[in-house]
Amino acid sequence: MPVKQIHLAAHFPGVNNTTVWSDPGSGSQIDFGSFVHLARTAERGKFDFFFLAEGLRLREMKGRIHDLDVAGRPESLTVLSALSGVTARLGLAATVNSTFNEPYEVARRLATLDHLSGGRAAWNVVTSWDAFTGENFRRGGYLAEADRYNRAREFLGTARELWDSWSGGDLVADPASGTFARPDAGAFAHRGPQFDIAGRFNAPRPPQGRPVIIQAGDSAEGREFAAAEADVIFSRHGTLEDGRAFYKDVKSRLAKYGRRPDELKIMPSVTYVLGDTEEDAAERAADIRRAQVTPQGALAYLEGFWGRDLSGYDPDGPLPDVEPDLGEGVSKGRAQFRGDRSETVRRWRALAAERGLTIRELVIEATGRQTFVGTPRSVADQIDEFVRTDAADGFVLVPHLTPTGLDDLVEHVVPLLQEKGVFRADYTGPTLRDHLGLEAP
């Protein structure tokens, strides 16, 4: 049996609280040159794909625009289309929301990217449904939370009908006979509770047949949606134990849709820090954590859980003595914490008391260290172990620096994975489906 191969993707850092903007080496999150640098680095490393996240409204805290983290990003598909001109093999994955869009336009734009890139497009289908984001859209069209996957499922199903409305031979382009396309090319009719549309789709069948589908959502509905529909699942389960449980759970859901386990690749999002020695790497990792969690950022993070203004507290002092306000919350525009906030606060108080942690130290502790920390050799071994022992099929790597954060990994870790024979030495086909080992639909 051939050795299980690792799949790797590069997440453009940019907008989140893990990107360190205060580092002198931190570049622009919006200049096209930054996107070119990271994409070319990923392609030099023979990565499967380059990934862009999406957030359609600037985050707010306490009713005001959140000003502590990197903000400001481009429209994903536009930048990916531009990047298709400076890369040749790298897959190009766009996060596109299924609530604030229409299937005809999204299917057509993804088909366009697939045509222009020669078969390298992927779509991360996300389902943010909140009214806060809806205020930026004409149809205001937000959903009840319970409907988010109904709409997503029907949206994706409709997009598939649109891509399938052209078959490979429909584009005739024969000047002599005057037939440009077969007469019924593009004809579609979809009647459902979310969409009632019919007519002609105007993008010929994409080179990959259909773009690669990625899903990122963690609830039971999200997992079921991925098992039924997705080619890749982008998860947050970055520990061995957690990863194995998630992997087993998701893969076991595939059979009832008539799918084999290898038809869905599980790729957790992970962070990493390299060093010359283990100690050096650990020290760098701690420095990066401190840069990621600034004093002001630590307070803002706690405010998200306390649900109230904590600006009077010293981030280098003890945890707030006031009780959390479990009302509506003060943070908007980011994935909401769905757990029990008062239980979390209780746990943190205990942890802080036991270890004598300040607010900032507590937040550094609570938001977790990097997934892989070590020498290039040990990081390569950890990556290999995760994949070999079915905690993942690969990873979406999230660098902490824009745009050079992937350089060292590509230079020092990828060659070790290639040496082990667990990662491609070169691309074997032109399309993203080829890289992921997925069959054409």
Added chain:
Amino acid sequence: MTELHLAAALNDAGWHPAAWRDPSARPSALFTAGYWGDLAAEAERGLLDFVTIEDALGPPAPPGGVTARLDAVLIAARLAPATSRIGLVPATVVPHTEPFHVSIGIASLDHASRGRAGWRPDAAPAHHAHAPHFGRRDLPDAALLGEAAEFAEVVRRLWDSWEDDAEIRDTATGRFLDREKLHYIDFEGEHLRVRGPSITPRPPQGQPPVTVLADDVAGYELAARAADVVLVAPRSRGDAVTVVAQVREAERTVERTGEPLRVLGDLVVFLDAVPGAAHARLARLDGLARAAFDAEVFTGTPGDLADLLLDWREAGLDGFRLRPGVLPADLAAITRELVPILRGRGAFRESYGTATLRGHLGLPRPANRYAVSDPGRRP
């Protein structure tokens, strides 16, 4: 003599519905990056101000013609790294799209091209036919212009919703942004409501030039309110005099301030060096498919076209957008034959003197409508 502004309108295989059947066409390459890259390179070789790219959310032609078309903003984005000076002006369809997505798409094109993006909101009634693709109720034609005006206003406000210096990276206070320099746009119109601010920082040009195609007073007034460039379709020199006067009148009616509209005349062109050849080519294509153009059609030699352009310019036009009848042949005739003739007559640039589309059009970078003009506060 001031120089003409010249643009080429790219669409499918050319503007004649049978263009794809011309022996020089590349019909099976229409959906490849290579095809579009070659067209843009040709236009840039001719030092044209910009290319426009058409869009439609349904088949652009009836069965028999070219019934597929890729997304214009994404084509323009693909062309950005393949070119270095030419402006890239995609169309988007007004009634079936979201202004928020369009605004960040054009802003992103401007970032990716380092200041060469433009935009043409397209509210032509022809797009009504595609409403069933969106399950949207049919709109009366009159409402479309109103929606287009609101749409353009939302897009423009979103571009200004980040001031140029909103990103501060102030380590002392831990702030990446100065939130005082980000602005809700709070647009509430008859058709649209959008809160903002944008998620994309202000485009390098501040405001990428907005282009509106218009052929009546209502259209000129929309252009005078919302656009930097108006594309008009005079049928003769005398008609051009009338149209330019109507555009200037529309500017006064809506009390436009700042730069006057750049007025470009649209012409469909079939060009051949041999007299009579272009006309015969058009007749042959007309035999294959009937054409109905919403602009004057020119057939003749590049020299004759140069004469016509210089004559019509006297009517007050700032330049022309030429729609090649067949691609790539009529585009190459523009860049390789027409342009050198115009240059020989001192009417077209010898080289790009500017690097942005606003620069090519002689438009200064605009102030931000939301910026406080207190000189003590801002540089």
